[in-house]
Amino acid sequence: MALTDSREAGSIRRRSLLVGGAALGASGFALGGTGCARVPSGDALARLRSQRTVRLGIAGEVPYGYIDEQGAFTGEAPELAKVVFKRLGIDRVQPVATGFGSLIPGLNAQQFDVVSAGMYIKKERCAQVLFSDPEYQMLDSFIVRKGNPLGLRSYDDAVRKRARLATGTGYAQIGYAVAAGYPEKDIVILQDQVAGLNAVESGRVDVFAGTALTAREVVKKSSRAEATEAFAAVVDGKEQIDGGGFAFRLTDGDLRDAFNAEIHKMKRSGELFRILRRFGFTESEMTTLTAEELCR
Template sequence: MASPPGNDSGSTTRRSIQPIRRRSLLFGAAGLGAAGALGAAGCSRIPTGDTLARLKTQGTVRLGIAGEQPYGFVDKNGDFTGEAVELAKIIFKRLGIDHVQPVATDFGSLIPGLNSQQFDVVSAGMYINHDRCQQVIFADPEYQMLDAFIVRKGNPKNLHNYQDCYRAKAKFATGTAYAEIAYAVAAGYKEKDIVILQDQVAGLNAVETGRVDVFAGTSLTVREVVKKSHRAEGTKAFATTIDGKKKIDGGGFTFRRTDTSLRDAFNVQIHKMKKSGELFRVLQPFGFTKAEMTTLTAKELCA
């Protein structure tokens, strides 16, 4: 998921195919209370600043998610899942933390919630960019991603990139705190003219009903949300061009700036999974392809 540089309000990327259900919000609120109690107990025994040691003692890590497929969402059975949630279960187990407690919130509230200790880590497929790196630190990305558009069947305005949209004077929409806002502005749109919607489902509905001409999101979420639509389709994935240079985004787990040891321990595990091929096996059931596996680093993306 991806939010615009400079317009995060401390938030994060991209993108919801399924809205957060009421059950997930209630579960998140309950988790905060329980985890808060655990945290208080843990902090009484563990020196402040040693987050990994505290989480091991608690046995629980609170995971901020945004209710967005395929990253972290509630499935048809009411259970939390998604590539980031399943990856978190594996890695934190290996770090000695047995239980992962997903906490659902709006995408734009993820970084503020992390920094105010509402949860311990964010795992929402958040794009790693320079502005976010001033507020938080990231593990190396588990995936790389191109963008795509939801458009009406047949793509009547012939929209294939942000410049096409601006030239066609297309009514442009994207999600709350998405990186695509900044990409549209770079193509010529004024931010006030961009329609901001909750997620991809709202974007699909807006395109199908003609309220907007195009909704921008990640290629993976776009191709998933249009599967059953008879009135809309997804465009071919493309790399955003900024100042004449093609930009490929990458998403990763997000940590407080003080939690470098926790982030570094997480990185050790994710690199082992990349090397063995296990990471792809975890992500593949959620629609990821080998083209979305990456060797990019957080340092590169932060720059």
């Protein structure tokens, strides 16, 4: 997910979470509380197997992890989590909806067991949590008006043409725009890509920056906006290819390693792509990158 720590204090949720939060009990997954259960001490995997439930922190961003209009808990990361944790002997998954900026603090405060939100693996975050190897890699894209009248195809273009640029709360695109020379104070911060599409369509901004996946998905039903070709942001002369993964507490290396082993099997068999493509991912967005590489 295209999010960065510079604005992670925000806790805005998608509209679907407001609907879904009241409907979790009917979503078809066991939601019973586990925080006060007596469980044996020991490694995290044994503890979760004993509890038979894993709590997943999600932030309500389509298509990464969210609760849909019918109150169903879904998204590429939660759907992947359901498969992996079942194979690890943990049958039930419990979604815990929170603002993106609360995901890592909530994980470390034991409000949930794993962050299941397609979170970008960044060096700053790697000091706070353990990441699985990424399930996907991602480039950026712009939402622009039909025909792309300003010819915006990169952050440099947005700077040079003084475009009115917007992006989402906590998105990594904030940092990418600033690295290209766009004044941070001039970036319009919106709730999510849906708000970004509305702002472009109404002419309030010229461009909304997001991931290639979210941009191309959100414009599908628009007759007034389009997504640009995917491109790599450039920071300090280096192209940025981001990868998203699951986050675990620093003390839960056994759980992360077991999770990784299953992810690698699914990559080799093609099962991982079969899950992710339902949410708009393409084969080019599958990856062999590792968390170790991205943490560097």
